[in-house]
Amino acid sequence: MTEGSSSAPAAGPTPTPPAPETARPRAPQAGHPAPPVFSPFAFVLVFVGLLGGLALAPVAHAFFASRLGLPAPVATGLTVAAAALFAASMGAVAGWGFRRLAAFEIVAALLAWAAVLELRLWLGPVPALLAGLAAQGTFILHLSLVGLGIFAAIAVFLGSSLAFLFAGTGKAELSFSYESYVARSHLKLGWRTLVLLFAFVLTGIVPGMLFILVRSFLRAAAERRAYVRGELVRTPRMPATLLMTLISIGAVAFGVSAVIVVLSVMSGFSADLKRKILGHTAHGMVQSYGQDDFGDWREIRRKTLAVKGVRSATPFLYQEVMLSSGQNLTGAILKGIDPATVGTVIDLPQSMEAGRLEWLTRPADIPSPRRDGAEAPPSGRTLPGILLGRGLAQSLRVMVGDPVNVLSPFGDLGPTGPQPKSRPFRVAGIFYSGMYEYDTKFAYLDLEAAQRFFGATSATGLEVKLVEPEAARAVMDRVVFALGQWPYYARDWSEMNRPLFAALQQEKVAMAVVMGFLIQLATFTIVATLIMMVLEKRREIAVLKSMGAGVPGIMRIFVIEGLVIGGLGALFGVILGLVFCFAIDKRIPLNPEIYYITSLPVLIDAAQVALAGLGAVLLSYLATLYPASKAARLHPVDGLRSE
Amino acid sequence: MPAPLVRIEGLEKDYLTGERRLQVLRGLDVEIAAGELVALTGPSGAGKSTFLHLLGTLDVPTRGRILFDGRDVFDQDEDERARFRSESIGFVFQSHHLLPEFTALENAMMPALIRRTPREQARRRAAEVLALVGLAERAGHRPGELSGGEQQRVAIARALCLAPRLLLADEPTGNLDPQTAEGIHQLLVDLNARTGITAVVVTHNERLAGELPRRLRLLQGRLV
Numbered sequence: 119m120t121e122g123s124s125s126a127p128a129a130g131p132t133p134t135p136p137a138p139e140t141a142r143p144r145a146p147q148a149g150h151p152a153p154p155v156f157s158p159f160a161f162v163l164v165f166v167g168l169l170g171g172l173a174l175a176p177v178a179h180a181f182f183a184s185r186l187g188l189p190a191p192v193a194t195g196l197t198v199a200a201a202a203l204f205a206a207s208m209g210a211v212a213g214w215g216f217r218r219l220a221a222f223e224i225v226a227a228l229l230a231w232a233a234v235l236e237l238r239l240w241l242g243p244v245p246a247l248l249a250g251l252a253a254q255g256t257f258i259l260h261l262s263l264v265g266l267g268i269f270a271a272i273a274v275f276l277g278s279s280l281a282f283l284f285a286g287t288g289k290a291e292l293s294f295s296y297e298s299y300v301a302r303s304h305l306k307l308g309w310r311t312l313v314l315l316f317a318f319v320l321t322g323i324v325p326g327m328l329f330i331l332v333r334s335f336l337r338a339a340a341e342r343r344a345y346v347r348g349e350l351v352r353t354p355r356m357p358a359t360l361l362m363t364l365i366s367i368g369a370v371a372f373g374v375s376a377v378i379v380v381l382s383v384m385s386g387f388s389a390d391l392k393r394k395i396l397g398h399t400a401h402g403m404v405q406s407y408g409q410d411d412f413g414d415w416r417e418i419r420r421k422t423l424a425v426k427g428v429r430s431a432t433p434f435l436y437q438e439v440m441l442s443s444g445q446n447l448t449g450a451i452l453k454g455i456d457p458a459t460v461g462t463v464i465d466l467p468q469s470m471e472a473g474r475l476e477w478l479t480r481p482a483d484i485p486s487p488r489r490d491g492a493e494a495p496p497s498g499r500t501l502p503g504i505l506l507g508r509g510l511a512q513s514l515r516v517m518v519g520d521p522v523n524v525l526s527p528f529g530d531l532g533p534t535g536p537q538p539k540s541r542p543f544r545v546a547g548i549f550y551s552g553m554y555e556y557d558t559k560f561a562y563l564d565l566e567a568a569q570r571f572f573g574a575t576s577a578t579g580l581e582v583k584l585v586e587p588e589a590a591r592a593v594m595d596r597v598v599f600a601l602g603q604w605p606y607y608a609r610d611w612s613e614m615n616r617p618l619f620a621a622l623q624q625e626k627v628a629m630a631v632v633m634g635f636l637i638q639l640a641t642f643t644i645v646a647t648l649i650m651m652v653l654e655k656r657r658e659i660a661v662l663k664s665m666g667a668g669v670p671g672i673m674r675i676f677v678i679e680g681l682v683i684g685g686l687g688a689l690f691g692v693i694l695g696l697v698f699c700f701a702i703d704k705r706i707p708l709n710p711e712i713y714y715i716t717s718l719p720v721l722i723d724a725a726q727v728a729l730a731g732l733g734a735v736l737l738s739y740l741a742t743l744y745p746a747s748k749a750a751r752l753h754p755v756d757g758l759r760s761e
Numbered sequence: 762m763p764a765p766l767v768r769i770e771g772l773e774k775d776y777l778t779g780e781r782r783l784q785v786l787r788g789l790d791v792e793i794a795a796g797e798l799v800a801l802t803g804p805s806g807a808g809k810s811t812f813l814h815l816l817g818t819l820d821v822p823t824r825g826r827i828l829f830d831g832r833d834v835f836d837q838d839e840d841e842r843a844r845f846r847s848e849s850i851g852f853v854f855q856s857h858h859l860l861p862e863f864t865a866l867e868n869a870m871m872p873a874l875i876r877r878t879p880r881e882q883a884r885r886r887a888a889e890v891l892a893l894v895g896l897a898e899r900a901g902h903r904p905g906e907l908s909g910g911e912q913q914r915v916a917i918a919r920a921l922c923l924a925p926r927l928l929l930a931d932e933p934t935g936n937l938d939p940q941t942a943e944g945i946h947q948l949l950v951d952l953n954a955r956t957g958i959t960a961v962v963v964t965h966n967e968r969l970a971g972e973l974p975r976r977l978r979l980l981q982g983r984l985v
Contacts, residue, residue: 153838299871665847
């Protein structure tokens with residue numbers, strides 16, 4: 119054939135037009151090369167990744183926490199990172215080696231893990247490793263294990279999807295040259311739009327909604343006027359996908375900010391509680407197993423103070439007693455304290471509401487109560503002083519200077535055994551710590567007065583304040599060592615309040631999970647937006663494919679779009695959350711009778727904020743994968759026919 | 762006669778719609794030599810687009826094969842075919858489908874970017890092909906600022922960006938007025954003459970088809 123042969127079609131061995139079906143032998147049915155939908159090899163890899171990640175976690179934790187002695191949060195973080203890294207790298211091998219997202223394989227691996235797990239739990243007793251979980255009930259055990267499996271599966275999926283995105287064609291491609299171009303053209307996000315959206319998000323929904331309402335009212339009115347006059351107005355409308363994009367960014371932003379605000383308030387409460395506990399109990403206590411080991415408490419105090427990390431120490435004597443005044447009776451914890459040194463360990467001097475701490479040692483200075491009409495009965499002798507918590511004073515209906523009877527079950531020996539003994543004291547002061555437990559239960563006496571009253575020659579122990587409360591365990595161990603160990607033992611504040619802080623931590627985790635669902639819900643709008651985008655861009659996707667764009671390349675376009683939405687949402691959310699935290703910090707009054715705190719406390723923890731933001735980005739990434747793979751697997755012919 | 766650039770043997774394509782099997786192409790055998798300019802005509806539903814899509818490896822045939830430079834293109838998996846398209850095929854569609862946010866130059870760069878050509882090199886190449894289609898002065902304009910004919914020229918420039926061996930145009934003038942359509946056709950003829958590019962152009966316009974050197978006619982899935 120030469121050029122210019124414009125005559126009749128002369129296409130090679132073309133048969134005569136009405137060729138019968140049998141005239142020519144048909145070519146064999148085609149067998150085009152295509153990867154399997156489910157790859158058993160990839161399944162094995164991701165299953166190993168999932169199981170390995172889960173098996174690695176306890177080993178890694180033992181290594182980081184026990185072997186290296188890292189602090190608990192750091193050890194936990196490193197453990198999660200190590201396990202996730204292993205799972206992700208196995209996923210990456212599967213994604214890269216078998217050129218697939220491996221979503222089916224990962225789901226199968228997760229189901230296999232659940233089956234293996236259930237079989238193991240059904241067959242025999244719970245392994246020692248899981249005893250802690252099992253103690254919380256069967257439901258929690260199963261839920262936690264399945265949850266761990268899901269986490270591991272997500273880590274594997276992260277690895278496989280990233281590997282597929284960047285090396286899905288068999289060659290590593292780290293460039294975003296055309297993908298970012300196309301993604302930018304799809305998103306249509308200009309600076310002006312973003313600034314407006316940010317203002318909308320930042321001012322809360324109400325002003326923004328009002329603005330939009332007013333604008334659409336004016337527009338509707340203008341359109342009506344134009345219609346009545348028979349004119350055509352064409353007002354520019356926002357494209358649907360741009361609107362969806364903005365809504366998604368806003369949704370993620372609100373989700374992230376809600377998480378940050380809620381967790382910061384919870385941290386605030388917990389920090390406030392910790393501050394109060396550390397203010398009114400010592401960082402550590404040295405006690406003994408014997409009876410009279412603290413007779414020479416001054417010498418023990420001297421030895422304790424010599425230990426590095428100890429700031430101060432004060433002796434105490436501890437007894438449970440009954441207090442009465444007139445018709446009012448209540449149980450209390452009576453502590454004998456050394457007024458000279460107690461202020462160096464707990465915040466008692468600062469929390470005195472009425473009276474003075476020093477009047478414990480100088481009871482003669484305690485003034486008589488001034489009540490209208492009634493004159494305090496002049497007592498024959500000076501009664502020793504006692505300090506009461508605000509709640510305790512209220513329930514006994516006493517004020518500074520009023521007498522209070524202290525009743526101890528362990529008195530002198532009488533004919534029928536120990537006789538309770540009672541003694542009047544005068545209220546030398548009233549304190550308010552802000553901790554309900556302390557204010558309604560604690561009463562303080564001078565140590566020597568307490569020793570006399572209880573007939574004791576020793577103290578119960580030493581309360582110790584440390585330079586660094588977080589290092590309490592180690593320092594207290596050193597103190598016990600310095601005292602020659604037996605019969606002394608020490609407890610630190612976290613040990614004394616373990617159930618409380620454990621409950622707070624658990625509550626916070628539960629809250630974080632629940633609030634995490636909020637972010638996840640927001641990422642569903644990303645899924646919806648991207649699906650809409652894919653549907654709208656079917657033809658463009660086909661054209662890109664006709665130009666040679668591969669499956670991972672097309673996926674990257676939509677992953678970038680989702681990540682931009684998620685990233686901007688997270689950024690806006692973090693800013694919004696922080697602004698909100700600063701705005702409400704100490705500004706929302708609370709009823710101190712109920713909350714024991716006068717305003718809503720907020721503590722911004724940088725790690726927490728970062729985790730919320732990164733979590734949102736991660737969830738956004740996962741949300742993009744379904745629409746992105748839908749887009750990438752779109753058949754170009756269908757796309758080209760779609761218009 | 763030199764070895765053909767494209768050799769099509771017993772090409773068949775069936776579509777399955779539910780239970781029904783629709784035979785769109787019923788055994789095509791044709792050779793296209795390097796440098797040929799071929800018009801492909803036929804009524805709607807004759808299988809023109811399907812044929813073009815198969816030729817461009819956007820779809821796979823039910824039977825038969827296509828040898829490009831002696832090599833069976835359907836012997837490769839999807840990724841390899843994408844690479845083959847990027848290297849050897851240029852597509853022009855009825856609607857230009859340029860990215861509206863970017864200039865003519867940036868649109869013409871797209872295939873080079875997909876092929877991971879360095880940006881500067883891609884820009885130079887895009888400027889060259891824009892000059893080739895006569896749009897050197899309009900390189901900085903966005904599609905919205907160009908006329909329909911100019912938009913289609915940008916699309917042709919984009920298809921030519923990587924100097925493909927085979928240009929496939931699916932009714933490139935279908936959306937244009939007769940005068941503009943004439944211009945586009947002339948451009949294709951010129952390009953064929955100047956660069957020696959092989960091209961298959963699907964068209965409804967019998968008159969324009971008649972002006973091309975060679976003409977194939979599809980009727981009910983067969984070449985007539």
